[in-house]
Amino acid sequence: MSTQTQPVRQKSPGDWLTSGPLRFLVSIGVPVIAFLFLRWSFVLLRDQEANRILVAFIALTIGVFGVWILYLLTYYLTEQLPERLGERVRPFVFVGPAMVILFIFLLYPIGHTFYLSLMNADSEEFIGLKNYRTIFTDEQMLITLRNNGLWLISVPLFSVSFGLIVAVLVDRIGRWESTAKAFIFLPMAISAVGAGVVWKFMYFVRAEGEIQIGFLNAIITKIGGSPTNFLETIPLNNLALIIIMTWMVTGYCMVVISAGIKNVSTEVLEAARMDGANELQVFFRIIVPIIRPTLITVGTTVLIWVLKVFDIVYVMTNGRRDTQVVANQMYTELFRGGSVGLGSALAILLLVAVSPFIVSNVRELRRRRA
Amino acid sequence: MRTQKTFIVLLLVIALAVPLFSTSAQEDLSGKTISVFAGWTDETEVARVEDGFAIFEEQTGADVQYTGSSDFTTLFQTRVQAGDVPDVACFPQPGLMAQYVDEALDLNSIMDEAYLQGQYAQAWLDMATINGKLIGLWHRVTVKSLVWYSPSAFATYGYEIPETWDELIALSDQMVADGFTPWYAPIESGGATGWVGSDWIEDILLRTTSLENYDAWTVPQYKGLERLPFTSPEVKRAFELMGQIMLNEDYMFGGTEAILGVSFFDSGVPLLQDPPDALLVKQGSAMPQWLDPNPTVGPDGDLMYFYFPPIDEEYGRPVLVAGDVCAIFNDRPEVREFAKFLATAQVLEPWVKAGGALSPHTDVDLDWYPAVDRGVAEILANATSFRFDGGDLQPGPVGSGSFWVGIVDYISGDDLDTVLTEIDAAWPEE
Amino acid sequence: MxxxxxxxxxxxxxxxxxxxxxxxxxxxxxxxxxxxxxxxxxxxxxxxxxxxxxxxxxxxxxxNTEYRSLVDRVERSKTFAERTQDQFVAAQAALEAGPSEEAVSTAVAEAEAALSEAVSDAETDLAEAQAALDANEDGAQARVDEAEAALDAAQTALAAGVNADEIRAQLLDALREDVQSTEERATNAQTMLETDRKALAETDEPKNFPIGSEGWRRQWTLDNYEKVVNADRMGDAFLNSLLITIPSVVIPITIAAFAAYAFAWLSFPAKDLLFALVIVAMGVPGHLALVPILRLYLRVDLGGTYMGVWLAHTGFGLPLAIYLIYGYMITIPREIMESAHIDGASAMTAFTRLILPLSIPVIAAFAIFQFLWVWNDLLIALVFLGTEAENAVLTARLSELIGSKGQDWEVLTAGAFITMLVPLIIFFALQRFFVRGLTAGSVKG
Known part of the structure; x- marks a missing residue:
């Protein structure tokens, strides 16, 4: 499939409307009439309980096509504006809706959270930065921060490397590519609770002499070792949890990197090979530089997930035996009857921890533009 | 063809406008609907609960809408903070309910004080009173102070039910002498690992110290007491007594590996083996329901229980209980009526009759209970005193946090004093 | 397989x-x-x-469960028989040796202490009865008489002292009883052992089942899946899940693609700042946003509607979508854009005709993940759509089946696999978009 490189100049759908007030009336009138009609019909649909499938169908149509029509309509409206103004406004047609949604759904809550982080446990008293001080002085919290450091280094390192290796390898095995990818991808499709069950079959431990139904302990006892409780033994338990996270996230890295590799044109690769480059050189000199932005993207997202991860820890150990991480601590404080203030402060801490990635990404953005 | 086109146009028009405008939720005008939100999700449990509510629906014609979620804690907090509170919420832990003492209605303001005192023993009302405000109506309760055994194994090997702690230890020693590892106490419960051990501590503490001390240990803030810390000699002794059994390699089948590594759902498994791998399991009245296939319970059945014996004579025969408690959040006439209904044993009648639930109400008919549950109900009725699961009462960071962690640490062999200090550290500052 | x-x-x-x-x-x-x-x-x-x-x-x-149980039984009975025999032998030895002098003297001392305690108890009783008499209580005289008699008896007993021989005889009796009971247990244990041995001898150890045999097949079952599939309202839940998932995937992709295009190829004021906000937004834990959004929804009457859930998923998925699609779009060679520009295509045309088709692989990649997350999500649907049974999504139904405490592994394993199937199908379906040569073709053209 190849795309046309010479796009045909599109006829403006508004050409038939000559100009002026009529055009304006139409622009305003169509949505108003549509709204009134829709309000009436949607309420009607909601009332009829029997028509569940019909409701579903109309709802899906609206959800899927509605957004597109919205964009095209707004863009059409900007085309009706004077040339200069239209030129200025147009990028915001593209980026505006996204920013509005981001603001409502994510950025506004941050402000609220920051406010709460300066308050005490039940948000009734202003206590300034005391919660932040607690974070950096409490002994348990320091262990938590150490664990987060451990996660931040190992998970992205392992998962991006594995993902890259797999993506490059499967790119070359032909018709089994999808199947091979599916195996690596599979863990992503499992919820945290599911992952908990899956890894129970791996980590499960029984007393020495009993039949081990955990895979790893079965191997260990088979070769003469004594069974190990992976989840309660310090510091093995942290590694056990990190492995689960890596196992799940590698699929993501592989899929995105694989999409990036498809962007490396065959000609370039062929040319390099013709010039006598060996496969390792091709990999490091050609493939890696070209997909560098993808690698940064993948690395950043994994890092951010690692910061936010809590469900694996919550399900498996809930932070006991020195396995606590910031996000789980935050969840516990916020939703399990802890201190809302401390929980909020931890959330802000997580956001601050994201900032280095912001800097590096914005720099990358600027570099690209230059 | 033409209609099809019209339809497409219609869809497009709808598609165009809907994202712009929200659709309104249905206005509730009937005014006779009562919403109940709780954490029961298991299908049989939900059926029992709804059967109970159906009695009220039949009596009054009101519609009780029950919704449950396994994510109850998170969802309820979210809804309360957002201002979308159900009429009635039933909490798995009174400590959780206590967080919403400001939002919940004072029951004495919506029904007669004398009526409530007639429906519940004073101890129950006390346990649902937070900062002097009575907010909780007890629903299903369970008894924790039980030790499970296999009657056939006891008969085969010639053992007798112990009546005191010393007899229990003597029995354990006899079993060891006969070549058994008597006890089994797996506590693995994912993120909640440790709660089984906290039940041990609570049961032992009730038998070795005064009720006032127990209250001072669990809910000092509501009783105006000075907090009894975990580092106090009383609590420390309870840990040591638990350790006398849990940390004794001769006593504990599978040792610490099994305690920490095996799911508490499998507690009863070794009792049912032939020959049994272990002979004694301390667990609540719900234990048989975790086993698949469900064992028969009774003096001639697969499993039977005895009362976890008293330790220090002067503290009598106390019983540790756990249960669900409902609070009322909206004041409407139909909700008031429903609250009154919740205070009667009727709400639990179907569940009690089906087995697996005890009723805290005074007007419960003992004949409703199946034979097995009746025995447990009698243990509760004959108790010299009873108290609620301490971990469920203590503030979340301790009761379902550091306490459980401390149990795991202690069993893993950490120094007891350090463990106790760490548990205390999580107690929220005033 | x-x-x-x-x-x-x-x-x-x-x-x-x-x-x-x-x-x-x-x-x-x-x-x-x-x-x-x-x-x-x-x-x-x-x-x-x-x-x-x-x-x-x-x-x-x-x-071999039955066989193993038999072997274990014999093992257990053997230990039990040995131990009880040991206890019997020990009890016999103790009887032969008789009660030691030390044991006797301890017992005597204990008995004496008990006697003197009885005296002091009787004295206390008498004093109480006297007090009652002084207070002119009814029947007090009778109590005093009784107490006096009891005190007399206790004092006589104390005066008579403890007979060591009697104590010795008692101890000897206890030892004898011990021998009797241990002997009884040992004999029982022996009988039990013999029965068990016989049972074991009569049973053959089972061999491995060959693959495909009856016994082999008994190991496998579809019950776990039946339990999940036949549960009430599973069909509704499946429909709800689809109804939530599809728009929740398409809407953020559309919005994100437009935004990513602007970030990658259009210039506008405050671009860096807005881009930084996108990355900040990625770091916002979803849990923080639940309460403010729900509050907002309640105010604009969006609570309990599909629209509300779609928008929430859109909000949570959007930052990553923008970021991922942007990251891919900027790798599209500049020449392509320039050629489009020369051709005089408008921004919208360049986007829909050129950039969007070229970005299909990353859009497919993101679609897979967004599908996964929305499909596996439990909380957002519960918070914004409500917990009513008819609104339940697949994950919610499943977590109800499993029960609030997470027992029933078999249901969990089957359920987890069923929920995995649909994302897996999506994964395979979208695989065909991961093809090489999209850009290559355009560059050449």
Missing amino acids: FQSQGAVQSRLRKILTASPVRIAVLALCLVWSIPTLGMLISSFRVTQEINRTGWWTVFSPRD
Whole structure:
């Protein structure tokens, strides 16, 4: 499939409307009439309980096509504006809706959270930065921060490397590519609770002499070792949890990197090979530089997930035996009857921890533009 | 063809406008609907609960809408903070309910004080009173102070039910002498690992110290007491007594590996083996329901229980209980009526009759209970005193946090004093 | 899945002779799937077996539970018989030796102490009765008389002292009783052992079931899946899940693609700042946003509507979508854009005709993940759509089946696998968009 490189100049759908007030009336009138009609019909649909499938169908149509029509309509409206103004406004047609949604759904809550982080446990008293001080002085919290450091280094390192290796390898095995990818991808499709069950079959431990139904302990006892409780033994338990996270996230890295590799044109690769480059050189000199932005993207997202991860820890150990991480601590404080203030402060801490990635990404953005 | 086109146009028009405008939720005008939100999700449990509510629906014609979620804690907090509170919420832990003492209605303001005192023993009302405000109506309760055994194994090997702690230890020693590892106490419960051990501590503490001390240990803030810390000699002794059994390699089948590594759902498994791998399991009245296939319970059945014996004579025969408690959040006439209904044993009648639930109400008919549950109900009725699961009462960071962690640490062999200090550290500052 | 021995061998040989790349891929895939394989196999196993033996043993199953139980019984009875015999012997020895002088004197001392305590108890009683008499209580005189008599008796007993011989005789009796009871237990244990041995001798040790045999098949079951599939309202839940998931995937992709295009190829004021906000937004834990959004929804009457859930998923998925699609769009060669510009295409045309088709691989990639997350999400649907039964999504129904405490592994394994199936289908369906040469073609053109 190849795309046309010479796009045909599109006829403006508004050409038939000559100009002026009529055009304006139409622009305003169509949505108003549509709204009134829709309000009436949607309420009607909601009332009829029997028509569940019909409701579903109309709802899906609206959800899927509605957004597109919205964009095209707004863009059409900007085309009706004077040339200069239209030129200025147009990028915001593209980026505006996204920013509005981001603001409502994510950025506004941050402000609220920051406010709460300066308050005490039940948000009734202003206590300034005391919660932040607690974070950096409490002994348990320091262990938590150490664990987060451990996660931040190992998970992205392992998962991006594995993902890259797999993506490059499967790119070359032909018709089994999808199947091979599916195996690596599979863990992503499992919820945290599911992952908990899956890894129970791996980590499960029984007393020495009993039949081990955990895979790893079965191997260990088979070769003469004594069974190990992976989840309660310090510091093995942290590694056990990190492995689960890596196992799940590698699929993501592989899929995105694989999409990036498809962007490396065959000609370039062929040319390099013709010039006598060996496969390792091709990999490091050609493939890696070209997909560098993808690698940064993948690395950043994994890092951010690692910061936010809590469900694996919550399900498996809930932070006991020195396995606590910031996000789980935050969840516990916020939703399990802890201190809302401390929980909020931890959330802000997580956001601050994201900032280095912001800097590096914005720099990358600027570099690209230059 | 033409209609099809019209339809497409219609869809497009709808598609165009809907994202712009929200659709309104249905206005509730009937005014006779009562919403109940709780954490029961298991299908049989939900059926029992709804059967109970159906009695009220039949009596009054009101519609009780029950919704449950396994994510109850998170969802309820979210809804309360957002201002979308159900009429009635039933909490798995009174400590959780206590967080919403400001939002919940004072029951004495919506029904007669004398009526409530007639429906519940004073101890129950006390346990649902937070900062002097009575907010909780007890629903299903369970008894924790039980030790499970296999009657056939006891008969085969010639053992007798112990009546005191010393007899229990003597029995354990006899079993060891006969070549058994008597006890089994797996506590693995994912993120909640440790709660089984906290039940041990609570049961032992009730038998070795005064009720006032127990209250001072669990809910000092509501009783105006000075907090009894975990580092106090009383609590420390309870840990040591638990350790006398849990940390004794001769006593504990599978040792610490099994305690920490095996799911508490499998507690009863070794009792049912032939020959049994272990002979004694301390667990609540719900234990048989975790086993698949469900064992028969009774003096001639697969499993039977005895009362976890008293330790220090002067503290009598106390019983540790756990249960669900409902609070009322909206004041409407139909909700008031429903609250009154919740205070009667009727709400639990179907569940009690089906087995697996005890009723805290005074007007419960003992004949409703199946034979097995009746025995447990009698243990509760004959108790010299009873108290609620301490971990469920203590503030979340301790009761379902550091306490459980401390149990795991202690069993893993950490120094007891350090463990106790760490548990205390999580107690929220005033 | 299970081929005959020969086929497996020839397949293996073929794989081994293939290129090292294939072997490496195969090894990685194998390692990655072991955990999942455990779950998959367990989901087809009989409940009791899941807890009894490791999932890998299904390949060479052996129904030896009964036999093993017999062996264990003999073992146990043997220990029990030995131990009880030991106890019997010890009791006999103790009887022969008789009660030691030390034991006797301790017992005597104890008995004496008990006697003097009885005296002091009687004295207290008498004093209380006297006090009652002084207070002119009814029947006090009778009490005093009684107490006096009791005190007399106690004092006589104390004066008479403790007879050491009597105590010795008592101790001897206790020892005798001990011998009797231990002997009884030992005999019982011996009988039990013999019965068990006989039972074991009469039973043959079972062999491994050959693959495909009756016993082998008994290890497998579809019950776990039946339990999940036949649960109430599963069809509704499935429909709800689809209804939520599809728009929740398409809407953010559309919005994000527009925004990513602007970030990658259009210039506008405050671009850096807005882009930084996108990355900040990625770091916002979803849990923080639940309360403010729900509050907002309640105010604008969006609570309990599909629209509300779609928008929430859109909000949570959007930052990553923008970021990912942007990251891909900027790798599109500049020449392509420039050529479009020269051709005089408008921004919208360049986007819909050129950039969007070129970005299909990353859009497909993101679609897969967003689908996964929305499909596996429990909380957002519960918070914004409500917990009513008719609104339940697949994950919610499943978590109800499993119960609030997470028991029933067999339901969990089967349920987890069923929920995995749909994302897996999506994954395979979208695989065809991961094709090479989209950009290559355009550059040449």
